[in-house]
Amino acid sequence: MFGEPWVLLGLIVPVLLLAWVWTRRARRLVLPFDHAAARGGKVLRALLQAGESFAPLVLAVAILLLASPQSLSAPKVKRSLTNIEFCVDISGSMTAKFGSGTRYDGAMAALNQFLEYRKGDAFGLTFFGNSVLHWVPLTSDVSAFRCAPPFMRPELVPPWFGGTEIGKAVLACREVLTAREEGDRMIILITDGFSSDLMGDRDLEIARRLKADGIVLYAINIQESEAPGEIVNMTRMTGGEVFNVVDPATLARVFQRIDEMQETRLEKTAGEYVDDFYALCVAGLGLLGLHLLAMLGLRYTPW
Numbered sequence: 001m002f003g004e005p006w007v008l009l010g011l012i013v014p015v016l017l018l019a020w021v022w023t024r025r026a027r028r029l030v031l032p033f034d035h036a037a038a039r040g041g042k043v044l045r046a047l048l049q050a051g052e053s054f055a056p057l058v059l060a061v062a063i064l065l066l067a068s069p070q071s072l073s074a075p076k077v078k079r080s081l082t083n084i085e086f087c088v089d090i091s092g093s094m095t096a097k098f099g100s101g102t103r104y105d106g107a108m109a110a111l112n113q114f115l116e117y118r119k120g121d122a123f124g125l126t127f128f129g130n131s132v133l134h135w136v137p138l139t140s141d142v143s144a145f146r147c148a149p150p151f152m153r154p155e156l157v158p159p160w161f162g163g164t165e166i167g168k169a170v171l172a173c174r175e176v177l178t179a180r181e182e183g184d185r186m187i188i189l190i191t192d193g194f195s196s197d198l199m200g201d202r203d204l205e206i207a208r209r210l211k212a213d214g215i216v217l218y219a220i221n222i223q224e225s226e227a228p229g230e231i232v233n234m235t236r237m238t239g240g241e242v243f244n245v246v247d248p249a250t251l252a253r254v255f256q257r258i259d260e261m262q263e264t265r266l267e268k269t270a271g272e273y274v275d276d277f278y279a280l281c282v283a284g285l286g287l288l289g290l291h292l293l294a295m296l297g298l299r300y301t302p303w
Contacts, residue, residue: 001273003068010063017056021049051294054287061284071276081183083138085124085173086111089191091164094154094222096192099248103222106248107190108149114255115142122183124176127152128169129161138180166195166231167202170210170217178213186240188258189219194228203230207237216240218258220251 002008088111094104101109115123125136125145135152136144154161170187177185187210198206210217218240221227227242235242243254 001070001072002064003070003273003275005067007063007067010066011060014056014060014063017059018053021052021056051291054291054294058284058287058291061280061287064280065277065284069276069280070273072273082118082121082186083124083177083180083183084118084121084186084188085126085138085176087126087128087169087173087187087189087191088152089129089164089166089189089193090127090152090154090157090161091129091193092154092162093164093192096223098222102154103192104154105149106251107220107222110248110251110255111188111190112142112145113252114259115145117256117259122180124173126169126173126176127157127161128165128172129154129157130163130165131160132169132172133161134172134176138176164191164193164195165197166191166193167197167206170206170234174210174213174215177215185213185215187215187217189217189231190222191219191231192221192223195230198228198230198234203233204237207234210234210238219243220245220254222251 088104088107090104094107095102098106120140122138122140123136123142123145124134124138125148127133127135133152135148166189170189173187177187207217215238217235217238219227219231219235219242221231221242221244223244224246227244232242243257245251245254
């Protein structure tokens, strides 16, 4: 396979040169014993013609190189990107004690640990209460996640973040994920409250929209009581699950479990045509070397 096949027309020149070398009449030099009986020296003549053939062959290799030889590479396996949007509750109840810190502290610590399991994916971070704030856009650079915890602590945010509107937050995360055409889509909801905007079958409507967009919803319920039924409905309808967490150790295991459930997909890509000059370069250098050696002695010397 050649990238510039029209260049191969130039091979006509070395072919004609080779034909001329092997078919022309031998050079003649008149000597005093020209009519003496002597052998024709066919072997020597063949060696001399072979020596003169190296130059046209080098030219042929040069033309082949200019034609850009290519070969088909082996199929590659690449990691399929997963777009993961963290949806973190920062309502007042997230200041409740949780291990050595608050529920918010535990959630952010486990979230940052989860980033280590999923290297190569794209992550986004959204905080919500009664309002929604997209803090980190979808990115593979997770440095912003490390810096986020001190700035959005529940005790520091404005009053309009004090409540809990999960439906609004999940739909806002859906808009972020659907803007990405490449890769799988996942929302990890971290909350400890009940949301009135999921009542009246609103949870089922949101779940249907998420499922239609190929978004899987996982929910982490950080409180002693079971997660509300509306959250359970949304996660199960999208292929996700709800995890009830009562301590930091359990929270860390939950993130590991989510990583195991949402396995990384590998995609096999077709082979591509790539430049392949190696064999021709070796052949050309070898012929050039033989040509130089032949010029030292394997050539006609009419004196």
